[in-house]
Amino acid sequence: MITSIIVWGSLFAAAIFTVAYLLSPRLRAQVEQPKYQFQRQLENFDNSATQETKRGQQ
Amino acid sequence: MNQTTEGTASQTIKAEVDTLLLRAHAYAAFIALLIAVTFGIIISLQFIYPNFTADWLPGWGRMRYAHTQGIMLGWLGNAFLAFMYHAVPVLSGRPVTSRTLGLWLFGVWNFAVMIPGWILVLSGFSQPLEWAEFPMAVDIFVIVGLALAAYQFLPPFIRRGVTDLYVSSWYLIGGLVFTLLSYPMGNFAPEFVPGAAGAAFSGLWIHDAVGLFVTPMALAILYFVIPASTGKPIFSHFLSMLGFWGLFFLYPLNGTHHYIFSVIPMEAQMTAILASFLLGIVVIIVVSNLMLSQRGAGLIPKDIGLRFVSMAVVFYLIVSIQGSLQANMSLNQAVHFTDWVIGHSHLAMLGFATFAAIGGILHAWQRMPQARYNAKAFEWAYWLLVVGISVMVIDLTLAGIVQGQLWQDGSPWIESLQASRPYWIVRSISAIPVATGFIVLLIGMVTGERGAGANALAASHTAQTTDSLASHSELHDGARGLKMSYVVACAAGIVFFVLSVSLLGLLPRQVLEQQSVAMAPGSPLPYTAAEARGRDVYAREGCSYCHSQQVRYTEADIARFGAPTLAWEGRLEFPHMLGTRRIGPDLSRAGNTRTADWQYAHLYDPRALVPASIMPSYAQLFDGGATSPKRDAQDLVAYIDSLGRARELAYPEGDAAARTAAADNRWAQMSLDAPMLNAHPARTQARGNAPALEVTADVALGQRLWLNNCAGCHGEQAQGDGVAAQWLEPQPKNLAIREYSRSMLADVLWNGVHGSAMPAWRDLSSAERSALASAVQSFSAVEQEAANPGLLANGADVYARHCAECHGDNGAGNGFAAAQLPIAPTDLRGVRASLAERVRVLENGVAGTSMAPWTDRLSGEEIIAVAHYVGEFFTGTSNRSAP
The missing domain is CATH 1.10.760.10 (Cytochrome c-like domain)
Structure with a gap:
């Protein structure tokens, strides 16, 4: 009983999430947004670190 | 010094990395790692040279305690904290709460947890619980440390706002929150919930320690370092979130798979087995996403941080599939308790988590302008560690398969030790590249030119904000409609944890309590004061690392040890000592099996009695000889002799009553219907009914068996002068001045000599007993005398x-x-x-x-x-x- 709930519950939740992701461009954008934002944060950090290093070298 | 960066169009970012605290935790991590690995090497050598010890060296079990806690809390704990000082400001765009708090956190973690924890377990103050070995006094400081870490690293995310959190942030937040919840549950509950019910909570923690602490932190690193090093966003944030929720839902439900075929209710076991299988599928999704995110980086990436992280991904895939397989019942009944489990945990902690942690630290190290950075050393360290850990894990996997096979086919226990020896030698040898790799890594961090990593990074770096990134900046504001989904998600996380504790902890406890009440005899005997003290000695010395105390509901266990353990048998076990590994045999029915003088001699000098034994000597429990046991030794023997006593005293009337009370419990019936309550092959029994010996016998086999099993007491030439003879009473017989009939030898070898140290040898095959009998007869020099x-x-x-x-x-x-x-x-x-x-x-x-x-x-x-x-x-x- 419990194991069935876990199997079907987790598969159902994953299926709902997947279908919603595939059907909704808005959700897709929302879900994928953080990776781009994080990439910008990384680049800003690396740019800053690089500048600091170059200043240190000068 | 602090590293700072500011500003983007869409969001103000002020990533302030506290490099002082980062360095402090990184150095502490590597120091703890080297200490923990040293403990590991010593205890691995004691598998090969059991006498490799010294008066100043703590016992094997105590060092094993120090080894596991050192790896998890000392090494990985510090390494993850070090990485968070780099990652949290970058992920959240906010500095961590405060340096003062960070200094307190560093102090608590290392000076209130690690150092006292090590000193205490080495001094004999510990908990006999896997991954929870530090005593409760130290546990309190671990919780304080975790609370400080939460206060240090969570507010930056809250200040930032929880919309659009990157997957690494989810893992860091989840790891911090759920470790804070699960640590007290796993470390305290078994102290107050006895036996198998307590083990259910232990199982939860064993897996939560990996699933809710180590894995989230390691995955946060992987998802951080891969895009940071490749310069490209991860392949799919959708898949990463699917993985995140899958893992946080399923990991806590895995716990009971550490006690499959135990008395813990089968519903809980099935839930854990199923969750383990589903987890394997989720991990495949996670790993696929991580591998696709590395596209273009090459099989062996140039960036050293990425290279370690890339290998961590491979290890993660293997260890997770391995875990799902090991939870499978048909495989589990053969390989549980074997070295394959040890190989699995080394792959998880030293392979996956350690490579992730090193990758994270080196990634951050490379970005610190003043940090020393020796790229060559890191290269060497990488290869040494890959080779060493791979050899170790493959070797332990093979050892486990061999051990499982021998246990399944009913071979004498000692044969599994003899067959394991080559694997244990290879395991110890594999520690050489592993330890060297760690040392070289640390050397790389303290030698080399200052800022060499940052300089190399600067040389290869061109400031960029790519078009693809810019095109997604507009989406940010438009997606706020789903802001509340994060609140729902947080609530769901709590529900997952509560669900796991309820399903795999509280419900099993209730069922086991009902079973205990229904099936226990009216007045089960408590431990005497000496037995209770002996239990403390047993726990203190880590005996449960090698000797389980549960007869599982499997054919092999029933044949070897007897009736499976019922729930009520653990009613006095605070905390339980069911065990997760068998190097020696199970001891849950050890009482009334050996004489006290045999036990003393065995504790004092195990190889005097069992030449092939690898049990450490506990000579420190004696005043110079096996006949002079100190109180600790007397108490320990009293405790061992009490194991299984309650069930034995309840038998057979108690079992008959229990059979009625548990008429609908087929697992309990399996225990109650077992052909023998105590099937210990060495247990003496009444004379007679011994199978006849074979007429012909293998002489060489007999001599080998004699040297391995008998010479310790009877002496190599059977003159009753073996090393252990001096400690036994009655003394072993001088067989050279006696002659035996084969029927007598058949009887003695099958039944032993009750009341003496002469055990039965029912685990030897008919051919082996015949060969041994012939060896005994061959020693005789008795001449026939003339009779008047x-x-x-x-x-x-x-x-x-x-x-x-x-x-x-x-x-x-x-x-x-x-x-x-x-x-x-x-x-x-x-x-x-x-x-x-x-x-x-x-x-x-x-x-x-x-x-x-x-x-x-x-x-x-x-x-x-x-x-x-x-x-x-x-x-x-x-x-x-x-x-």
């Missing part, structure tokens, strides 16, 4: 008056007084000592038995006469005609 009829008549008269009451009219050892004696009188039909020995026995008696000296009751002539007479009872085949 007059002398024999006089001897018969003396025998009838003085000896028959014990030895019986026909010398069968069945006189009317025999049943009252602690050690049965010798059956003179099956054994004949030399005439000189018979006279000696009559004159001196046999210490430790009821055979008293007869010199004050019999004259010298009478002694000679009866000595001649008893020789006539022997019905065996002459030794020299034996095969």
Whole structure:
């Protein structure tokens, strides 16, 4: 009983999430947004670190 | 110093990395790692050289405690904290809460947790719980440390706002929150919930430690370093979130898979097995996403941080699939308790988590302008660690398969140790590249040019904000409609944890309590004060790392150990010591199996009794010899002798009552219907019913068996002068001055000699017992003496008056007084000592038995006469005609 709930519950939740992701461009954008934002944060950090290093070298 | 960066179009970012705290935790991590690995190497060497010890060195079990806690809390704990000082500001765009708080956190983690924790477990203050070995006093500081870490690293995310959190942030937040919840549950609950019910909570923690602490932190690193090093966003944030929720839902439900085939309710076990299988699928999704995110980086990436992280991904895939397989019942019944499990945990902690942690630290290190950075050393370290850990894990996996096979086919336990030895040697050798790799890594961090990593990074770096990134900046504001979904998600996370504790902790506890009440005998005996103290010694020395205390519901366990453990048998076990590994045999039915002098001799010098044993010596529990046990040794033996006693005293009436009470519980019925309550092959039993020996025998096999099993007590030449002989009473027989009939040897080898240290050898095959019997007969140098009829008549008269009451009219050892004696009188039909020995026995008696000296009751002539007479009872085949 419990194991069935876990199997079907987790598969159902994953299926709902997947279908919603595939059907909704808005959700897709929302879900994928953080990776781009994080990439910008990384680049800003690396740019800053690089500048600091170059200043240190000068 | 601090590193800072500011500004983007869409969001103000102020990533302030506290490099002081980062460095402090990184150095502490590597120091802790080297200490923990040193403990690991010493205990691995003791598998090969069990006497590799010294007075100043703590016992094996204590170092094992220090090893695991050092790896998890000292190494990985510090490494993850170090990485968070780099990652949290970058992920959140906010600095961590404060440096002062960070210094407190560093102090608590290292000076209130690690150092006292190590000192305490090495001094004998510990918990006998896997991954929870530090005592409760230290646990409190671990919780304080976790709370400080949460306060240090969570507010930046809250200040930032929880919309659009990157997957690494989710993992860091989840790891911090759920470790704070699960640590107290796993470390405290078993102290207050006895037996298997407590083990259910332990199982949860064992897996939560990996699933809710180590894995989230390691995955946060992987998802951070891969895009940071490749310069490209991860392949799919959708898949990463699917993985995140899948893992946080399923990991906590895995816990009970550490106790499959135990008395824990089968519903909980099935839930854990299923969750383990589903987890494998989720991990495949996670790993696929991580591998696709590395596209273009090459099989062996140039960036050293990415290279370690990339290998961590591979290890993660293997260890997760391995875990799903090991939870499968058909595989589990064969390989559980074996070295494959140890290989699995090393792959998880030293492979996956350690490579992730190193990758994260090196990634951050490379970005610190003032940090020393030796790229060559890191290269070397990478290859040393890949080779060392791969060899170690493959080796332990093979060892586990071999051990499982031997246990399944009923081979004598000692054979699994002998077969494991080559694997244990390879395991210790593999520690050389592993330890060297760690040392080289640390050297790389303290040598080399200052800022060399940052300089290299600067040389290859061009400021960029790519078009693809810019095009997604507009989406940010438009997606705020789903802001509340994060609140729902947080609530769901809490629900997952509560669900796991309910399903795998609280419900099993309730069921087990009901079973205990229904099936336990009316008044089960508590431990005596000595037994309770002995239990503390057993726990303190880590005996449960090698000896489980649960007979599982499997055919192999029932055949080897007897009836599976019922719920009520653990009612006094605070905390439980069910165990997760068997290097030695299970001890849940060890009581009333060996004599106290055997136990003392075995603790004092295990190899004196069992030459192939790898058990460490506990000579420190004695005052210079096995016959001088200190109180700790006396208590420990008292405790061991109490194991299984309650069930035995309840048997068979208690089992009959329990059978009625648990009529609908087929697992309980399996235990109650077991053919033997205690199937210990060495346990002595009443004479008779021994299978006949084979006529022919393998001489070489017999000699080998003699040296491995008998020489410790009887001596290599069977003269009763083995190393252990001095500690045993009655002393082992001198077989050179005795001859035995094969039927007598069949009986003794099958049933042992009750009341003496001579065990039964029922785990030997018929061919082996036959070979051993022939070896025993071959030692005999007894000459047949001439018998004078007059002398024999006089001897018969003396025998009838003085000896028959014990030895019986026909010398069968069945006189009317025999049943009252602690050690049965010798059956003179099956054994004949030399005439000189018979006279000696009559004159001196046999210490430790009821055979008293007869010199004050019999004259010298009478002694000679009866000595001649008893020789006539022997019905065996002459030794020299034996095969």
